Amino acid sequence: MILFIDTANLKExxxxxxxxxxxxxxxxxxxxxxxxxxxxxxxxxxxKLIDGPISAEVTSEEYEGMIEQGKELFAIDPKHIVIKLPxxxxxxxxxxxxxxxxxxxxxxxxxxxxxxxxxxxxxxTYISPFLGxxxxxxxxxxxxxxxxxxxxxxxxxxxxxxxxSIRNVEHVQTCAIGGADIATIPFAVLSKLxxxxxxxxxxxxxxxxxxxxxxxSK
Numbered sequence: 001m002i003l004f005i006d007t008a009n010l011k012e013x014x015x016x017x018x019x020x021x022x023x024x025x026x027x028x029x030x031x032x033x034x035x036x037x038x039x040x041x042x043x044x045x046x047x048k049l050i051d052g053p054i055s056a057e058v059t060s061e062e063y064e065g066m067i068e069q070g071k072e073l074f075a076i077d078p079k080h081i082v083i084k085l086p087x088x089x090x091x092x093x094x095x096x097x098x099x100x101x102x103x104x105x106x107x108x109x110x111x112x113x114x115x116x117x118x119x120x121x122x123x124x125t126y127i128s129p130f131l132g133x134x135x136x137x138x139x140x141x142x143x144x145x146x147x148x149x150x151x152x153x154x155x156x157x158x159x160x161x162x163x164x165s166i167r168n169v170e171h172v173q174t175c176a177i178g179g180a181d182i183a184t185i186p187f188a189v190l191s192k193l194x195x196x197x198x199x200x201x202x203x204x205x206x207x208x209x210x211x212x213x214x215x216x217s218k
Contacts, residue, residue: 001175001176001180001181001182001183002023002024002181002182002183003021003022003023003182003183003184003185003190004022004023004024004025004026004052004053004162004182004183004184004185005022005024005025005026005050005184005185005186005187005190006025006026006027006031006164006166006184006185006186007025007027007031007186007187008027008031008032008034008035008042008046009031009034009035009187010035010042010045010046010049012187013025013046013049013050014049015187016187016190017049017050022050022190023052023053024050024052024053024054024055024182024184025046025050025052025053025054025055025184026054026055026084026106026128026162026164026184027042027043027046027054027055027056027057027084028057028084028108029057029059039056039059039073040072040073040076043056043073043076043077043081044076044077047076047077047080047081050080051080052080053080053082053104053126054077054080054081054082055082055083055084055106055108055126056073056076056081056082056083056084057083057084057085057108058070058073058083058084058085058086058094061086061088061090062090063090063093063094066085066090066091066094067094067097067098070083070085070094070098070103070105071103074103081104082104082105082106082125082126083098083103083104083105083106084105084106084107084108084128085098085105085106085107085108085124086107086108086109087107087108087109087110087111087115087118087119091107092107092118092119092122092124093122095107095119095122095123095124096122096123099122099123099124099125104125104126105123105124105125105126106124106125106126106127106128106162107119107122107124107126107127107128108128108130108164109128109130110127110128110129110130110148111129111130111133111134111144112144113144113147113148113151116129116148116151116161117151119159120151120152120155120157120159123159124159125159125160126159126160126161126162126182127148127159127160127161127162128162128163128164128184129141129144129145129148129161129162129163129164130164130165131144131145131163131164131165131166131167131171131175132165132166132167132171133165134165135167141171142171142174142175142178145161145163145174145175145178145179145180146178146179148161149161149178149179149180160181160182161180161181161182162180162181162182162183162184163175163180163182163183163184164184166183166184166185166186166189167189168189169189169192169193171183171189172185172189172193
Protein backbone atom coordinates (compact mmCIF):
# COMPACT_ATOMS: atom_id res chain seq x y z
CA MET A 1 0.00 0.00 0.00
CA ILE A 2 1.36 3.41 -1.01
CA LEU A 3 1.42 6.14 1.63
CA PHE A 4 0.55 9.79 1.00
CA ILE A 5 0.53 12.65 3.49
CA ASP A 6 -2.76 14.51 3.90
CA THR A 7 -1.83 18.09 4.70
CA ALA A 8 -0.90 21.46 3.21
CA ASN A 9 1.54 22.28 6.01
CA LEU A 10 4.91 22.76 4.36
CA LYS A 11 6.96 21.89 7.46
CA GLU A 12 5.09 18.61 7.87
CA UNK A 13 5.52 17.75 4.20
CA UNK A 14 9.24 18.58 4.27
CA UNK A 15 9.77 16.35 7.30
CA UNK A 16 7.70 13.45 5.96
CA UNK A 17 9.49 13.61 2.61
CA UNK A 18 12.77 12.84 4.41
CA UNK A 19 11.43 9.50 5.64
CA UNK A 20 11.49 8.01 2.15
CA UNK A 21 8.21 6.09 2.29
CA UNK A 22 5.78 9.00 1.75
CA UNK A 23 5.12 9.01 -1.99
CA UNK A 24 2.49 11.72 -2.51
CA UNK A 25 0.35 14.44 -0.96
CA UNK A 26 -3.33 15.32 -0.84
CA UNK A 27 -4.72 18.74 0.00
CA UNK A 28 -8.14 20.35 0.19
CA UNK A 29 -9.46 23.91 0.59
CA UNK A 30 -9.71 23.56 4.38
CA UNK A 31 -6.07 22.47 4.70
CA UNK A 32 -4.91 25.21 2.33
CA UNK A 33 -6.80 27.86 4.31
CA UNK A 34 -4.72 27.11 7.42
CA UNK A 35 -1.48 28.10 5.70
CA UNK A 36 -2.14 31.80 5.09
CA UNK A 37 -1.09 31.54 1.43
CA UNK A 38 -2.96 31.23 -1.83
CA UNK A 39 -3.65 27.78 -3.19
CA UNK A 40 -1.26 28.35 -6.08
CA UNK A 41 1.51 29.41 -3.69
CA UNK A 42 1.03 26.39 -1.44
CA UNK A 43 0.78 23.86 -4.26
CA UNK A 44 3.84 25.33 -5.99
CA UNK A 45 5.86 24.94 -2.78
CA UNK A 46 4.63 21.37 -2.26
CA UNK A 47 5.84 20.38 -5.73
CA LYS A 48 9.36 21.27 -4.60
CA LEU A 49 9.09 18.89 -1.64
CA ILE A 50 7.22 15.82 -2.88
CA ASP A 51 8.23 13.84 -5.95
CA GLY A 52 4.89 12.16 -6.47
CA PRO A 53 1.18 12.79 -7.07
CA ILE A 54 -0.11 15.99 -5.45
CA SER A 55 -3.88 16.48 -5.29
CA ALA A 56 -5.01 20.09 -5.78
CA GLU A 57 -8.76 20.62 -5.39
CA VAL A 58 -10.99 22.84 -7.48
CA THR A 59 -13.35 25.13 -5.57
CA SER A 60 -15.85 25.89 -8.32
CA GLU A 61 -19.12 23.97 -8.15
CA GLU A 62 -19.83 24.49 -11.85
CA TYR A 63 -18.45 22.32 -14.65
CA GLU A 64 -16.94 25.18 -16.64
CA GLY A 65 -15.28 26.60 -13.55
CA MET A 66 -13.86 23.20 -12.62
CA ILE A 67 -12.31 22.81 -16.06
CA GLU A 68 -10.80 26.29 -15.96
CA GLN A 69 -9.42 25.92 -12.43
CA GLY A 70 -8.20 22.40 -13.11
CA LYS A 71 -6.21 23.47 -16.14
CA GLU A 72 -4.63 26.33 -14.16
CA LEU A 73 -3.67 24.03 -11.29
CA PHE A 74 -2.34 21.32 -13.60
CA ALA A 75 -0.13 23.89 -15.33
CA ILE A 76 1.76 24.46 -12.06
CA ASP A 77 3.47 21.08 -12.48
CA PRO A 78 2.07 18.69 -15.11
CA LYS A 79 4.36 15.92 -13.88
CA HIS A 80 2.86 15.80 -10.39
CA ILE A 81 -0.47 17.62 -10.14
CA VAL A 82 -3.69 15.63 -9.80
CA ILE A 83 -6.95 17.57 -10.04
CA LYS A 84 -9.23 16.86 -7.12
CA LEU A 85 -12.94 16.97 -7.95
CA PRO A 86 -16.10 16.66 -5.85
CA UNK A 87 -18.49 13.73 -6.07
CA UNK A 88 -21.16 15.63 -8.01
CA UNK A 89 -22.51 15.36 -11.54
CA UNK A 90 -20.42 18.37 -12.51
CA UNK A 91 -17.36 16.81 -10.88
CA UNK A 92 -17.83 13.50 -12.67
CA UNK A 93 -18.40 15.27 -15.99
CA UNK A 94 -15.16 17.18 -15.38
CA UNK A 95 -13.37 13.90 -14.61
CA UNK A 96 -14.43 12.59 -18.01
CA UNK A 97 -13.15 15.71 -19.77
CA UNK A 98 -9.86 15.70 -17.89
CA UNK A 99 -9.37 12.04 -18.81
CA UNK A 100 -9.84 13.02 -22.47
CA UNK A 101 -7.19 15.73 -21.96
CA UNK A 102 -4.78 13.35 -20.24
CA UNK A 103 -5.03 15.15 -16.88
CA UNK A 104 -5.19 12.87 -13.79
CA UNK A 105 -8.06 13.31 -11.34
CA UNK A 106 -9.00 12.40 -7.79
CA UNK A 107 -12.73 12.26 -7.04
CA UNK A 108 -13.21 13.05 -3.37
CA UNK A 109 -15.96 12.82 -0.74
CA UNK A 110 -16.88 9.25 -1.67
CA UNK A 111 -19.02 7.55 0.97
CA UNK A 112 -20.49 4.43 -0.65
CA UNK A 113 -19.91 1.82 -3.35
CA UNK A 114 -22.43 3.36 -5.75
CA UNK A 115 -20.50 6.65 -5.76
CA UNK A 116 -17.25 4.77 -6.31
CA UNK A 117 -18.73 3.00 -9.34
CA UNK A 118 -19.78 6.34 -10.84
CA UNK A 119 -16.28 7.75 -10.36
CA UNK A 120 -14.61 4.68 -11.85
CA UNK A 121 -17.01 4.72 -14.80
CA UNK A 122 -16.14 8.40 -15.28
CA UNK A 123 -12.48 7.53 -15.67
CA UNK A 124 -11.20 8.98 -12.40
CA THR A 125 -7.52 8.23 -11.81
CA TYR A 126 -8.13 8.08 -8.06
CA ILE A 127 -11.14 7.91 -5.74
CA SER A 128 -10.99 9.05 -2.12
CA PRO A 129 -13.44 7.20 0.18
CA PHE A 130 -13.66 9.02 3.53
CA LEU A 131 -13.29 6.81 6.60
CA GLY A 132 -13.38 9.10 9.63
CA UNK A 133 -16.56 10.85 8.58
CA UNK A 134 -18.31 7.52 8.09
CA UNK A 135 -17.22 6.48 11.58
CA UNK A 136 -18.66 9.74 12.90
CA UNK A 137 -21.99 8.79 11.32
CA UNK A 138 -21.88 5.33 12.90
CA UNK A 139 -21.28 3.50 9.61
CA UNK A 140 -18.76 0.77 8.73
CA UNK A 141 -15.89 2.65 7.13
CA UNK A 142 -13.56 -0.32 6.93
CA UNK A 143 -16.10 -2.45 5.07
CA UNK A 144 -16.41 0.32 2.47
CA UNK A 145 -12.75 -0.04 1.48
CA UNK A 146 -12.93 -3.81 1.03
CA UNK A 147 -16.23 -3.53 -0.87
CA UNK A 148 -14.86 -0.92 -3.29
CA UNK A 149 -11.73 -2.99 -3.85
CA UNK A 150 -13.92 -6.00 -4.63
CA UNK A 151 -15.92 -4.03 -7.20
CA UNK A 152 -12.70 -2.71 -8.73
CA UNK A 153 -11.40 -6.26 -9.11
CA UNK A 154 -14.73 -7.60 -10.41
CA UNK A 155 -14.81 -5.18 -13.33
CA UNK A 156 -11.14 -4.51 -13.95
CA UNK A 157 -11.18 -0.79 -13.23
CA UNK A 158 -7.80 0.97 -13.30
CA UNK A 159 -8.82 3.63 -10.77
CA UNK A 160 -6.64 3.72 -7.64
CA UNK A 161 -8.43 3.78 -4.29
CA UNK A 162 -7.10 6.32 -1.78
CA UNK A 163 -8.34 5.70 1.77
CA UNK A 164 -8.84 9.20 3.18
CA SER A 165 -10.09 10.92 6.34
CA ILE A 166 -7.84 8.61 8.36
CA ARG A 167 -7.94 9.27 12.09
CA ASN A 168 -5.69 6.65 13.70
CA VAL A 169 -3.19 3.82 13.22
CA GLU A 170 -5.97 1.23 13.25
CA HIS A 171 -7.48 2.87 10.18
CA VAL A 172 -4.18 2.49 8.34
CA GLN A 173 -3.79 -1.16 9.32
CA THR A 174 -7.31 -2.15 8.29
CA CYS A 175 -6.96 -0.26 4.99
CA ALA A 176 -3.83 -2.27 4.24
CA ILE A 177 -5.59 -5.52 5.10
CA GLY A 178 -8.61 -4.45 3.03
CA GLY A 179 -6.41 -3.92 -0.02
CA ALA A 180 -6.55 -0.13 -0.47
CA ASP A 181 -4.12 1.02 -3.14
CA ILE A 182 -3.15 4.13 -1.18
CA ALA A 183 -3.74 5.66 2.25
CA THR A 184 -3.45 9.41 2.67
CA ILE A 185 -2.60 10.11 6.28
CA PRO A 186 -2.29 13.21 8.50
CA PHE A 187 1.20 13.93 9.81
CA ALA A 188 0.24 13.14 13.42
CA VAL A 189 -0.91 9.64 12.46
CA LEU A 190 2.00 9.04 10.08
CA SER A 191 4.36 9.80 12.94
CA LYS A 192 2.74 7.11 15.08
CA LEU A 193 2.96 4.28 12.55
CA UNK A 194 6.53 3.41 13.50
CA UNK A 195 5.98 3.37 17.26
CA UNK A 196 5.13 0.37 19.42
CA UNK A 197 5.84 -0.13 23.14
CA UNK A 198 7.37 -3.56 22.51
CA UNK A 199 9.78 -2.08 19.97
CA UNK A 200 10.80 0.55 22.51
CA UNK A 201 11.29 -2.07 25.23
CA UNK A 202 13.28 -4.29 22.88
CA UNK A 203 15.61 -1.46 21.89
CA UNK A 204 16.22 -0.59 25.53
CA UNK A 205 17.09 -4.23 26.30
CA UNK A 206 19.51 -4.33 23.34
CA UNK A 207 21.06 -1.07 24.54
CA UNK A 208 21.64 -2.45 28.03
CA UNK A 209 23.10 -5.71 26.76
CA UNK A 210 25.34 -3.87 24.30
CA UNK A 211 26.68 -1.77 27.19
CA UNK A 212 27.46 -4.92 29.17
CA UNK A 213 29.33 -6.41 26.20
CA UNK A 214 31.28 -3.19 25.71
CA UNK A 215 32.28 -3.19 29.39
CA UNK A 216 33.65 -6.75 29.12
CA SER A 217 35.93 -5.77 26.22
CA LYS A 218 37.72 -3.08 28.24
